[in-house]
Amino acid sequence: MPTVNMNVNGEAVSGEVESRTLLVQFLRETLRLTGTHVGCDTSQCGACVVHVNGVSAKSCTMLAVQCEGADVTTIEGLADGDALHPMQEAFRDNHGLQCGFCTPGMIMSALDLANRNSAPSEQEVRDWLEGNICRCTGYHNIVKSIMAGARAMAAGQGG
Amino acid sequence: MPKDGIGASVKRKEDYRFITGQGAYTDDIDRPGQTYAVFVRSPHAHARIASVDTSAAAAMPGVVKILTGADYAADGLGGLPCGWQVTGKDGPMVEPPHPPLAADRVRHVGDQLAVVIANSAAEARDAAEAVAVEYEPLAAAASIDAALSPGAPQVHDEAPGNLCYDWELGDKADVDAAFAGAHHVTRVELVNNRLVPNAMEPRAAVAEYDRATREYTLYTTSQNPHVIRLLMGAFVLQLPEHRLRVVAPDVGGGFGSKIFHYAEEAILTWAAGKVARPIKWTAERAESFVTDAHGRDHVTVAELALDADGKFLGLKVDTRANMGAYLSTFAPCVPTYLYATLLAGQYTTPKIWCGVQAVFTHTVPVDAYRGAGRPEATFVVERIVETAAHEMGIDPAELRRRNFVPPDAFPYQTPVALVYDSGDYEGTLAAALADADYNGFAARRTEAEARGKLRGIGLSAYIEACGIAPSAVVGSLGARAGLYECGEVRVHPTGSVTFFTGTHSHGQGHETTFAQIIAERLGVDIDAVEVVHGDTSKIPFGMGTYGSRSLAVGGSALSRALDKVETKAKRIAAHLMEASEADIEFADGQFTVAGTDKSVGFGDVALTAYVPHNYPIEELEPGLDETAYYDPANFTFPAGCHVCEVEIDPDTGAVEIVNFAASDDFGNVINPMIVEGQVHGGIVQGVGQALLEGCVYGDDGQLATGSYMDYTMPRADDVPSFTVSTRTTPCPHNPLGAKGCGEAGAIAAPAAVMNAVHHALASRGVSRIDMPATPARVWQALNA
Numbered sequence: 001m002p003t004v005n006m007n008v009n010g011e012a013v014s015g016e017v018e019s020r021t022l023l024v025q026f027l028r029e030t031l032r033l034t035g036t037h038v039g040c041d042t043s044q045c046g047a048c049v050v051h052v053n054g055v056s057a058k059s060c061t062m063l064a065v066q067c068e069g070a071d072v073t074t075i076e077g078l079a080d081g082d083a084l085h086p087m088q089e090a091f092r093d094n095h096g097l098q099c100g101f102c103t104p105g106m107i108m109s110a111l112d113l114a115n116r117n118s119a120p121s122e123q124e125v126r127d128w129l130e131g132n133i134c135r136c137t138g139y140h141n142i143v144k145s146i147m148a149g150a151r152a153m154a155a156g157q158g159g
Numbered sequence: 160m161p162k163d164g165i166g167a168s169v170k171r172k173e174d175y176r177f178i179t180g181q182g183a184y185t186d187d188i189d190r191p192g193q194t195y196a197v198f199v200r201s202p203h204a205h206a207r208i209a210s211v212d213t214s215a216a217a218a219m220p221g222v223v224k225i226l227t228g229a230d231y232a233a234d235g236l237g238g239l240p241c242g243w244q245v246t247g248k249d250g251p252m253v254e255p256p257h258p259p260l261a262a263d264r265v266r267h268v269g270d271q272l273a274v275v276i277a278n279s280a281a282e283a284r285d286a287a288e289a290v291a292v293e294y295e296p297l298a299a300a301a302s303i304d305a306a307l308s309p310g311a312p313q314v315h316d317e318a319p320g321n322l323c324y325d326w327e328l329g330d331k332a333d334v335d336a337a338f339a340g341a342h343h344v345t346r347v348e349l350v351n352n353r354l355v356p357n358a359m360e361p362r363a364a365v366a367e368y369d370r371a372t373r374e375y376t377l378y379t380t381s382q383n384p385h386v387i388r389l390l391m392g393a394f395v396l397q398l399p400e401h402r403l404r405v406v407a408p409d410v411g412g413g414f415g416s417k418i419f420h421y422a423e424e425a426i427l428t429w430a431a432g433k434v435a436r437p438i439k440w441t442a443e444r445a446e447s448f449v450t451d452a453h454g455r456d457h458v459t460v461a462e463l464a465l466d467a468d469g470k471f472l473g474l475k476v477d478t479r480a481n482m483g484a485y486l487s488t489f490a491p492c493v494p495t496y497l498y499a500t501l502l503a504g505q506y507t508t509p510k511i512w513c514g515v516q517a518v519f520t521h522t523v524p525v526d527a528y529r530g531a532g533r534p535e536a537t538f539v540v541e542r543i544v545e546t547a548a549h550e551m552g553i554d555p556a557e558l559r560r561r562n563f564v565p566p567d568a569f570p571y572q573t574p575v576a577l578v579y580d581s582g583d584y585e586g587t588l589a590a591a592l593a594d595a596d597y598n599g600f601a602a603r604r605t606e607a608e609a610r611g612k613l614r615g616i617g618l619s620a621y622i623e624a625c626g627i628a629p630s631a632v633v634g635s636l637g638a639r640a641g642l643y644e645c646g647e648v649r650v651h652p653t654g655s656v657t658f659f660t661g662t663h664s665h666g667q668g669h670e671t672t673f674a675q676i677i678a679e680r681l682g683v684d685i686d687a688v689e690v691v692h693g694d695t696s697k698i699p700f701g702m703g704t705y706g707s708r709s710l711a712v713g714g715s716a717l718s719r720a721l722d723k724v725e726t727k728a729k730r731i732a733a734h735l736m737e738a739s740e741a742d743i744e745f746a747d748g749q750f751t752v753a754g755t756d757k758s759v760g761f762g763d764v765a766l767t768a769y770v771p772h773n774y775p776i777e778e779l780e781p782g783l784d785e786t787a788y789y790d791p792a793n794f795t796f797p798a799g800c801h802v803c804e805v806e807i808d809p810d811t812g813a814v815e816i817v818n819f820a821a822s823d824d825f826g827n828v829i830n831p832m833i834v835e836g837q838v839h840g841g842i843v844q845g846v847g848q849a850l851l852e853g854c855v856y857g858d859d860g861q862l863a864t865g866s867y868m869d870y871t872m873p874r875a876d877d878v879p880s881f882t883v884s885t886r887t888t889p890c891p892h893n894p895l896g897a898k899g900c901g902e903a904g905a906i907a908a909p910a911a912v913m914n915a916v917h918h919a920l921a922s923r924g925v926s927r928i929d930m931p932a933t934p935a936r937v938w939q940a941l942n943a
């Protein structure tokens with residue numbers, strides 16, 4: 001079985017995987033980072049979104065071996081100790097989650113948007129979320145959360 | 160009032176673990192020595208199983224055990240039970256056996272007939288593919304029409320003509336007489352499209368057996384673990400409750416689909432006893448599509464009789480409802496007791512008749528999905544009322560006003576068995592119309608026309624029966640269980656509180672809402688309260704979460720348990736302050752003696768209860784831990800009005816929701832932020848039903864919409880933001896005055912959207928369009 005090496009949430013990790021092992025399986029099963037979820041089998045729902053080398057990627061649609069040498073960030077890697085990331089705070093403050101299952105993917109996806117666009121409009125947020133499905137919130141509060149989170153991130157960097 | 164008490168939009172206590180990736184959903188659980196299960200499922204809608212050969216699969220790497228329908232039958236265990244009985248015109252419903260693993264016949268695509276257990280999920284999957292099943296395919300009846308046609312393939316030998324029951328409510332002759340005097344009769348034909356619930360967390364289970372204690376544990380994605388324990392223990396596997404623990408940990412959405420007792424739960428538990436290692440099963444999404452109970456699937460013809468002033472004289476509703484291949488746990492009650500009884504809507508319609516034929520088909524079982532029967536009823540009532548208004552040239556809002564049950568008429572006995580508790584239908588209508596700027600619609604339509612767009616506005620004044628349910632009433636209706644709720648308030652020696660509830664939270668925020676009630680009542684800090692749910696080994700009992708019942712019934716159990724805590728704490732406080740119990744007052748966490756400055760804090764009383772050195776020990780037991788069971792006196796009746804405005808592009812048929820306003824009466828509200836979130840989510844499920852979602856089976860019973868590539872889930876760019884508000888008439892018969900809010904959006908929205916779509920298309924001569932009103936359908940209707 002091939003061995004794969006990558007940086008996950010700032011730590012060097014390695015593990016034996018089958019060539020068919022998906023990145024999400026490696027994260028959930030080998031590393032026991034279960035914050036990244038699997039909601040579908042057709043790359044549609046975005047519950048599995050992580051960052052690979054700083055941009056959002058569906059970890060159900062990448063092989064673990066494709067990430068050899070990559071920097072991977074998962075939802076577990078966002079908070080700095082007890083200090084939540086501003087996007088995490090924004091989801092809590094704006095009731096951007098209900099069951100929480102889509103939430104890690106939503107937050108990771110939102111971060112990528114905020115990194116590209118520090119003040120996205122409602123329509124820009126809605127368009128960006130094309131690849132993320134939520135069955136609970138009706139998106140209303142997710143959109144609010146992401147707009148607020150992006151603003152908070154920009155303010156944090158500015159100040 | 161404490162700042163985190165009743166009525167405050169407290170940020171949710173549960174969110175921290177979810178936003179940091181620390182939620183513990185069933186698939187996140189790994190047990191030592193765990194194996195993995197993959198089910199072998201029928202690719203045919205209907206077939207005889209000629210043979211199942213597991214020999215090649217059993218020899219594959221990592222395979223631990225393969226069990227088939229024959230093995231299950233050999234153990235002499237039970238089938239999956241149905242929780243409700245409906246008695247039709249010709250006697251009790253037909254209730255065919257539902258084996259958890261099929262042995263001789265499969266009845267829908269996805270029907271399971273064997274399970275492969277292996278050391279890894281990949282090995283289990285590989286071996287499952289190597290199980291050689293010889294099928295003799297049989298003709299299938301994949302729709303209501305096909306199943307009811309003469310000579311149709313039979314789903315069950317026990318159900319001739321595929322009829323489960325033929326049921327009616329009301330006196331048809333009486334209603335016919337009302338129609339005889341009508342000035343106008345409006346008739347509609349409606350399809351309530353079949354939906355797939357699609358909670359984002361796929362169903363999953365982990366089962367294990369402890370040889371030392373002979374105890375079974377099942378972790379499962381359930382909305383009601385005690386119900387699963389009861390059904391699976393008593394009826395399927397014959398395991399006593401004291402040796403069966405069912406845990407529903409964090410659950411990623413349910414919407415009804417995780418109420419039911421599913422075959423996989425029983426098979427995993429049964430198999431865990433045989434392999435003596437933990438077994439995990441997690442559905443793939445494709446598997447969810449063909450095994451999670453679906454929702455809706457009605458075909459209806461309805462007629463409304465009106466007098467010259469637009470007063471409703473009578474309503475006749477004839478519905479055929481798809482049950483799928485087997486009766487799921489709640490299925491028979493959905494198109495009957497949760498449907499026909501709501502056909503009065505918000506109106507004084509004096510005479511109502513409803514007939515329902517429930518039909519078996521070679522499709523996935525159909526059961527409760529967010530709203531369960533009540534969305535179907537609202538769709539009938541609100542589509543026909545709006546249609547009648549347009550036919551008679553009366554403004555749809557005005558026609559509704561002329562027929563509303565007036566605010567002073569409560570309690571109001573409808574002709575279809577229910578007694579409405581309270582409401583102000585004109586109030587929610589007026590609020591929704593104001594928020595939607597109903598009066599400005601004509602100008603907006605003119606402006607849209609100038610841009611080449613068709614604009615329409617539609618109303619939906621819905622009502623639902625929630626807070627399920629008074630046990631005696633539902634017992635007389637055929638429920639095989641009581642529908643009370645249980646709560647235990649355990650005050651700890653230092654005054655912090657753990658609340659154990661029989662309801663289950665899978666997104667609703669109980670850990671916050673219930674904590675707010677406790678903070679308010681006991682004057683403790685909300686962070687000193689922990690809410691525990693979902694584990695039969697911790698909670699005395701519970702009927703779970705569905706039917707918007709958690710606050711109205713579970714919250715009432717909490718309220719009653721708090722009453723008991725307060726009563727006992729007052730006696731302790733009276734002893735401490737050497738006063739008479741009758742003089743003790745309790746507010747903001749302080750016990751005081753009326754007319755004096757004596758006081759003692761709740762924490763001191765709690766400590767005294769557990770360190771009873773100075774204590775009325777001869778009259779009072781130590782401890783401060785109280786349990787209450789609450790059986791509601793009546794259903795609750797949330798109601799309101801949703802107004803939807805759409806714009807249709809006639810060139811593409813695309814429908815855009817340009818405005819959506821909702822005014823809802825949920826009784827007293829504990830956390831407005833959470834309530835609004837529930838409404839948003841429900842509206843989008845309703846919009847999904849109206850415009851996007853639809854489960855399509857081919858005539859051969861193959862599911863054509865079996866993935867997110869084919870089944871259109873609402874996405875963020877399909878919907879706008881919403882204007883939602885609440886108006887309150889408290890529920891008069893439960894201690895919190897709460898009615899429930901979980902389903903309103905999904906109940907109200909489909910009719911509001913479709914009324915708007917029909918309104919927009921009317922100017923182009925389109926009179927009927929079925930849900931989902933996809934661009935293709937709209938374009939075809941415009942170009943017919």
Ligand code: FES
Pocket residue numbers: 037038039040041042043044045046047048049058059060061
């Ligand atoms: S799990 Fe659905 S897109 Fe990755």
Ligand code: FES
Pocket residue numbers: 096097098099100101102103133134135136137359411412666
């Ligand atoms: S919060 Fe449940 S799926 Fe999004």
